[in-house]
Amino acid sequence: MSKNPVLLAIDQGTTSSRAILFQPSGRPLCTAQQEFDQIYPDDGWVEHNPEQIWQSSLQATRRMVDAAQSAAQTIAGIGITNQRETTLVWDRKTGQPLYNAIVWQDRRTAAYCADLKREGYEILVREKTGLLLDPYFSATKIHWILQQVSGARTLAQQGRLAFGTTDSFLIWRLSGGRVHATDATNASRTLLFNIHRQCWDPELLELFDIPESMLPEVKNCADDFGHTDPTILGQQIPICGVAGDQQAAAFGQACLSPGMTKSTYGTGCFALMNTGASALTSQHKLLTTVAYRLDGKTSYALEGSIFVAGAAVQWLRDRLQIIQSAAETEALAASLDSNKGVYLVPAFTGLGVPYWDPDARGTLSGLTRDSGRAEIVRATLEAVCYQTRDLIDAMQADGANFTTLRVDGGMVVNRWLMQFLADIIQVTVEVPVVTETTALGAAFLAGLQQGLVPSTAAIDQTWQCRQRYLPIMDEDKRQALLAGWDRAIARVLTQP
DSSP, X not given: OOSSXXXXXXXXXXXXEEEEEEOTTSOXXXXXXXXXXXXXXXXXXOEEXXXXXXXXXXXXXXXXXXXXXXTTOEXXXXXXXXXXXOBEEEETTTOOBSSOEEOTTOOTTHHHHHHHHHTTOHHHHHHHHSOOSOTTSHHHHHHHHHHHSXXXXXXXXXXXXXXEOHHHHHHHHHTTTOOXXXXXXXXXXXXXXXXXXXXXXXXXXXXXXXXXXGSOEEEOSBSOOOBOOHHHHSSOOBEEEEEEHHHXXXXXXXXXXXXXXXXXXXXXXXXXXXXXXOOOOOSSSOEEEEEEEETTEEEEEEEEEESOSHHHHHHIIIIIOOOSSTTHHHHHHHTOSSOTTOEEEOOBTBBOTTTOBTTOOOEEEOOOTTOOHHHHHHHHHHHHHHHHHHHHHHHHHTTOOOSEEEEESGGGGOHHHHHHHHHHHTSEEEEESOOOHHHHHHHHHHHHHHTSXXXXXXXXXXXXXXXXXXXXXXXXXXXXXXXXXXXXXXXHOOOO
């Protein structure tokens, strides 16, 4: 093994791409980040420019390669984690995308999903994939591109097209077009992957009219994904760990035993509970998904998805322009003794668990002449906690019994928010020492493949708690707040 080995994690997110160098022990060394544009062509449509995804990832990665060289460190492997479900289709010959990346938040295929539900296909889809028929997932996005982009169907039939979530797109570009692959966690979010048989499902491919030739090879999360082309980063580096962002975060949070649960607060909010070797079926609209697959052995999870969390704070900053940075929100929320009856339901792209209502739209209610910037900011933060309560209730109704929630993501630095979260969900909230757990999980996977991380048990031993929040709110006050939230949600629902 080379001297001073380090691991490089590429975290390709919804609003930015980051690259972070880690020691094999999990200690972060340095980071680079670059935001990119959000594109909203129509109501409920969300897109990214694929070249911005690539360039932002590449520039951040090159900065970390340079940093490693300056510190006389050797990058032993690259781990990739990514915004899941976001769909790209590109030409295998030219490497050029046929259309913008259609983002996981995008709702343009809601009518198509509704048609498939009416035709009775949701049971089939649920049994095979653990997912629901919803625009959130990749298959209906692929179908839309093949139907709507001129010439796409013909090229697909000729075997010219490749589909991938952003991990596959980055692997393709980093390897100089030599490798078209993904991992089991990202595959499990497409509506095309049989999570029980661990393979692309012919019946689902036929249902969505998608040629199998478009699909990437599905590998373990710690595996050989090829090497970077020397013309890209100036050297060949093994790509050896891949997981979707939420699964990577659970891995970085050492949620490696059944019952352990984490919740990530980034653009959206996603709670995963490890269920081990059992792919449990939720009775309350949670998703069954692959937590990770190592050495051919699959571990599963139940997941609750909230589409808008940090994205609502970004909306306050960029659209309403009532804050200049997310850091301002903590003091503004804490400046009020109560929410004064103001509630924001941030259904900007529909609602996830437990409602799954793609047509719901956001509302801001309870406003008076006394309402101002602080009230709106506080309502935005509170909404994250209320939505978490909704999905935690669904997990507990499915039999989950946990007393601690490990949290991560950019929002966990907000101490007011974390205390309010513990109060509303009545569960102890733990913030880890290393909060970049999504990137950390990808780095650990790469380290496992390269032998720098000896085992998953070693990952568990590295996890440390930085701050713990205990529920302290009076129960009558909590119930009154939740009653107000339930009334606010009822106003936006379009489906029973």
